[in-house]
Amino acid sequence: MTVATPAPTADFTGSPARVLVCRGCGTEYPLAAQHACWECFGPLEIGYDPAALAQVTREQIAAGPPNIWRYAGLLPAGLDPADRVSLDPGFTPLVRADALAAELGLRAPVWVKDDSANPTHSFKDRVVSVALTAAKRLGFTRFACASTGNLANSVAAHAARAGVPSMVFIPADLEAGKVVTTAVYGGDLVAIDGSYDDVNRLCSELVETEEFEDTAFVNVNVRPYYAEGSRTLGFEVAEQLGWRIPEQVVIPMASGELLTKIDKAFSELVEAGLVEPPAGGWRVFGAQSAGCNPIVTALAAGVDEVTPVKPTGIAKSLNIGDPAAGPYALAAVRRTGGWMAEADDDEIREGIRALARTTGIFAETAGGVTVAALRTLVKEGRLDPAAETVVFNTGDGLKTLDAVAGLVGPTYRVKPSLKGLRAAGVMG
Ligand SMILES: *Cc1c(COP(=O)(O)O)cnc(C)c1O
Numbered sequence: 144m145t146v147a148t149p150a151p152t153a154d155f156t157g158s159p160a161r162v163l164v165c166r167g168c169g170t171e172y173p174l175a176a177q178h179a180c181w182e183c184f185g186p187l188e189i190g191y192d193p194a195a196l197a198q199v200t201r202e203q204i205a206a207g208p209p210n211i212w213r214y215a216g217l218l219p220a221g222l223d224p225a226d227r228v229s230l231d232p233g234f235t236p237l238v239r240a241d242a243l244a245a246e247l248g249l250r251a252p253v254w255v256k257d258d259s260a261n262p263t264h265s266f267k268d269r270v271v272s273v274a275l276t277a278a279k280r281l282g283f284t285r286f287a288c289a290s291t292g293n294l295a296n297s298v299a300a301h302a303a304r305a306g307v308p309s310m311v312f313i314p315a316d317l318e319a320g321k322v323v324t325t326a327v328y329g330g331d332l333v334a335i336d337g338s339y340d341d342v343n344r345l346c347s348e349l350v351e352t353e354e355f356e357d358t359a360f361v362n363v364n365v366r367p368y369y370a371e372g373s374r375t376l377g378f379e380v381a382e383q384l385g386w387r388i389p390e391q392v393v394i395p396m397a398s399g400e401l402l403t404k405i406d407k408a409f410s411e412l413v414e415a416g417l418v419e420p421p422a423g424g425w426r427v428f429g430a431q432s433a434g435c436n437p438i439v440t441a442l443a444a445g446v447d448e449v450t451p452v453k454p455t456g457i458a459k460s461l462n463i464g465d466p467a468a469g470p471y472a473l474a475a476v477r478r479t480g481g482w483m484a485e486a487d488d489d490e491i492r493e494g495i496r497a498l499a500r501t502t503g504i505f506a507e508t509a510g511g512v513t514v515a516a517l518r519t520l521v522k523e524g525r526l527d528p529a530a531e532t533v534v535f536n537t538g539d540g541l542k543t544l545d546a547v548a549g550l551v552g553p554t555y556r557v558k559p560s561l562k563g564l565r566a567a568g569v570m571g
Pocket residue numbers: 265266267293294395396397398399400401402460461507509510537538
């Protein structure tokens with residue numbers, strides 16, 4: 144494996160970010176466009192100055208805008224609004240889901256954090272806004288990504304808003320709803336005849352080339368900055384609960400990064416003195432589809448190593464067969480006393496319908512995976528039905544209509560007359 148030469152180090156003055164630190168061996172590097180450790184090839188993440196994080200107050204956050212930038216003091220970039228490359232995502236609804244709780248047999252409050260309400264209708268707007276704001280600071284002049292769908296939408300839209308050229312790489316077999324909602328923004332869209340893992344490997348090769356020197360791949364060469372944007376979901380849930388951390392969270396996993404970063408956000412809020420942890424701590428639960436379950440399989444087998452799979456099934460946004468943050472997701476779930484569950488395609492469809500029926504939220508397949516996993520975790524006694532639980536819906540059902548299109552439709556088909564309505568039983 145070769146490692147990209149970092150682009151010139153940009154000035155991150157004013158941000159609480161201090162270094163890039165290897166998640167494997169702890170080696171530190173200056174803030175730059177680098178994503179892998181030269182010592183052990185482990186992934187890098189942002190290291191903050193704890194004193195700078197501890198200076199942030201609830202009052203400062205409350206005085207900020209109603210989007211992720213209210214947490215700018217906790218992010219690696221974007222403190223100055225003029226620097227931001229952003230659709231201003233975040234501060235999405237946290238919806239109390241009593242009917243869903245009743246259906247699944249939970250006795251304590253259940254909340255759905257509905258990130259389909261973001262500008263391009265998935266949680267990816269959070270990570271892209273942070274990644275591209277950092278990318279601009281690092282001097283990149285073109286934006287790109289390897290995507291399972293939602294990331295493609297978000298990068299193309301952010302590039303359009305910023306007036307920056309983009310090139311987005313996707314597997315050719317993505318849902319039409321995700322291809323159209325990327326292409327419409329006008330950047331280059333490259334469909335690869337292969338899996339997401341093929342696309343990702345190709346992009347890892349591209350960032351090394353001279354032709355792509357000017358290009359920030361949000362989830363490759365600026366991945367450490369990208370990953371930090373997911374923390375805003377953890378910050379928001381805590382703030383929206385009145386500065387409390389819920390006892391249990393259920394999170395969908397593709398690379399596993401989102402799960403690790405929500406857990407990290409909770410830890411940081413406690414360390415910064417912004418919240419008290421729940422008396423028994425919080426427990427983190429992960430969800431994958433049965434067609435792409437390498438992290439769930441590793442947990443069930445009691446091993447640290449995640450063996451890659453060839454993904455199948457309808458939850459395409461989660462179809463990463465070789466999940467980069469898999470071992471860290473396992474560690475977070477084990478450390479907090481949580482668990483993981485998988486859902487097959489029929490369970491995913493039923494999960495989508497159950498959430499829609501009980502909350503009025505229409506989730507994409509990833510949301511169906513998460514609701515189905517919640518059902519299984521309760522049934523298996525892994526998740527405490529008497530503890531407060533937050534479930535993350537990360538995407539919008541309008542992008543994956545085919546998942547349920549054949550299962551739901553008009554209740555009646557009737558001639559346009561009262562007689563016709565009566566005959567069909569519409570009037571009782
Ligand atoms: C990307 C994505 C995820 C998970 O992302 P990771 O951080 O890679 O685990 C979850 N849900 C949806 C809808 C996504 O698009």
